[in-house]
Amino acid sequence: MLLGRTANGLYWMNRYIERTENMARLIDAGLRIALTRSQDASEEWNSVLLSAGAASAFAAKHSDHTAENVADFLLRDMSNPSSAVAAIETARNNARMVRTALTRETWESINEAWMSLKRVLASPIDQRELPGVLDAIKRETALIRGSFYGTMLRNEIFDFAQLGTYVERADNTARILDVKYYVLLPSISWVGSSLDNYQWESILRSVAAHRSYRWVYEAEYKPTNIAEYLILNARMPRSLSFSYRFLAEHLKFLGEDYGARHPAQEIAERTYARLRGTEIKDIFETGLHEFLADFIKDNNRLGDQVAQDFGFY
């Protein structure tokens, strides 16, 4: 038996852990471009903010899209609820609320991540130390994931937490793609253009896929391949298809446990079936932006439906 509030806490705990890590990856990708391109990087930083869903909140506080400002806002500004430091704190508060559902190791890894990141992000980050800070964030979230996978029983508790992970991840990947969908359109891209090359790399880098892409496609960056990789490849751990494969699976487990088929399971299975039954050229034909916008909306709806089906509130 599991309290609805506990299921809710587990769901958001993992969403916020995922978000903490995503913030670090977004900054990482932005930083890479800023360091390797000679021209003004403010456009790139704006994309990063858009992907993080934080552009307008940022604009209310800062006027310059500099690495310092963006990193500060997305990593250590407590007034931004999605900043890494705020996200890890929310994750930890949720973990604290559901701690009886967690193994001691999982709780301790979250508590330690919170303590360590609070310390690392306590004062403004020296730009020279930014890569080290990003590494620390990724390392802490990896440690949480490690204890979580390594010690948690595969029961409803695990399922609800994982629903949070994959709803957040699908949202994040879809946003990254949507912010830059135009550089992936065939009409304005041509093979070998160095202009787009770095944009493409940046997309891949922000989902930690710039190396694995080559293992799969063994060739130069091609926009249709990139889109296919991040949307449809069910073996790429940050793709939409991968996320939905697991969302459908965890909802199926829950349905079996509870002896009931919930509307949320229908939604997840339908979305997964759509992703599996689609080819990337169909998506480009009907419009990449429209596809992603619909996906983000449906993904949010799935979150709401899960909350409703399982008594979160």
Next chain:
Amino acid sequence: MVAFDEMLPAEAGLRRPYEAYDGWLKNQDPARLTEKMRDAERVFRKTGITFAVYGEQEASERLIPFDIVPRIISGNEWRRLTQGIEQRVQALNAFLDDIYHRQEILRAGRVPRELIAANEAFLPEMIGVRPPAGVYTHIIGVDIVRIAENEFYVLEDNARTPSGVSYMLENRETMLQLFPELFQRIKVHPVENYPQLLRQSLAAVRPNGVSGAPTIAVLTPGSFNSAYFEHAFLADQMGVQLVEGQDLRVADGHVAMRTTEGYKRIDVLYRRVDDAYLDPLTFRPDSSLGVPGIMDVYRAGNITIANAPGTGIADDKAIYSYMPEIIEFYTGRKPILGNIPTWRCSEPDSLKYVQEHLGELVVKEVHGSGGYGMLVGPAASKKEREEFSKKLAARPSNYIAQPTLSLSTCPILTEKGLAPRHVDLRPFVLVSDRIRIVPGGLTRVALKEGSLVVNSSQGGGTKDTWVLDD
């Protein structure tokens, strides 16, 4: 006055209960002990055993300092204490039953009626309620102080929602981790079965008519409460749900919790929410921590609330001064464990005495707790005493006074080696169809040299408490 040291009293030399420990300690490298002390702190911080301090913005989660020198009680001493404690908790429950029914003790004039009538802890909504097994206060913390070899006194009873038991358990756990060899050399009664005993105890007072294993839950005000760690810890150790008011509602004639599969009924609720917040339909309407209608379900006999609402009437500091009378009235015997002499400032003669002797007395608020709002006469400055005197004159019935007792000391490990510090003891008592007392308890220690205030919110720490199996 020199305090009685429980390990090495002046003149008498090393006391027996500490002999084996002392033998081990002599062979320890001081540097290793200091290292162990740091290990202990790391363990506590990593596992998040913290408490919130009210009124502090920063560092709102703090550790209660832990000292690695155990406080040791012999088997014989413990047997005497438990007899006194059992007598006391029986009297407390009999008193509560009486106060919410015929009030014989008031009719007999042994306790003044005004003490009950003017007391906010008296809940009219409890009148006529007789909970299963006649138990009102199921979990009690009895604070005991020691003055000399054979002199123990009860400092106060905690009959509402006593806290600290998780520290008792974690302190032992930490000691077992740090010094496993010690427990092989010295036979110490275990305390770790407390959660199982608590569960058994709560199950035994399930509502009449519940057959089979009852559903038990722990009600917490939430994760921002100062004792949240303990609430979660106990729920976890008992294997029951930790619920908040927002999880609960009245459904099918019971209190039920919202689960991922719908509402499930609760039979016994171990609540750590104060009376006033328990039921917005009955008490404070603005409370979001409680369950509207739970008092109705309770009066209908469909849920056991532990501790029962309204038990605060038994642990009020003004009532405390009548405990010897209360014990005699209900048990027909003299108290085994003494009370500390107490002046009730509501009585003019006492008030006069207290005002004239502020420098020697400890003055406490009748309804206060946690060491707030009290005056330790000998330690206070002249100005503090003058200010307190005014407060006392304005609301005398709000205060009681006691002599400044020279609490016994136990050694703690400091940077300069062992040093004596004042201690008290809170054993935890479980009452249901029988009385269960885990051998041990929470030893609180005033870490500041000479200080008599052991409360964790005021710079106190804790120690593992050993009851020897001798």
Next chain:
Amino acid sequence: MRLKVSHRTEYSYDEPIRYGLQRLRLWPASGPAQTMLTWALHIEGAREEVRFLDQFGNDTRLLSIDGEPHTISVVAEGEVETNDTAGVSGPHRGFAPLWLFEHQTPLTAPGTAIRELAASVGNGRDLDRLHGLMALIQQRIAYVTGTTDSRTTAEEALVKGTGVCQDHSHAFAASARLLGFPARYVSGYLMMNDTVEQVASHAWAEAYVSDLGWVGFDAANGMSPDERYVRVAVGRDYREAMPIAGILIGQAQERLAVHITVEQ
């Protein structure tokens, strides 16, 4: 006298309710001044969760409301045989000690006005003093509906000089307590002489007089209850004796309609 009572309360809401509770004290008990012959509660749109006797011995029921129904109705009806005891309702019963009724509640907490009123009651026999008090309150608080509400205190009503039976009863209980009498609040029904339809349920106060026990005083009408009165619940004030008390979760707006008939 055989009285037939019907008390219908209807709540309607402009949207579904997430969750709500209603606590009913609508079940009269037999006693020295009345015998309950038949009584029934008809509830629609809500379900009865539990029933119990509260600390004053009132038969109390808790209803829950969940989701769809936009209308809840509670009908309490039945027949009660009453007799005229000149307001005397008998000795004190139950575990609630008499001294409890010596204490003021937030609704009866006296201010200057109540204190002055109580002080102006002359000396004499207990009953005479209480009748004097009743007359004073009837004089000082004119019966005007709509000027006070369920949260109005005795002091506020007296200062205002207007109110309804609830305010008269609070003012009486507050003053009687100041004079040293245990006092309580009674909710029930009154059959007005010329009509079957009643505008509201009724309330009066009782004071405890040694040798007689509880004696009723209806300051709104300036008389002690007779056989036209049906008592339903008692408490130290309105809040403890109120016929229906509820709590609602959600944004819904509530509309209340009450229809009461008392006839012979």
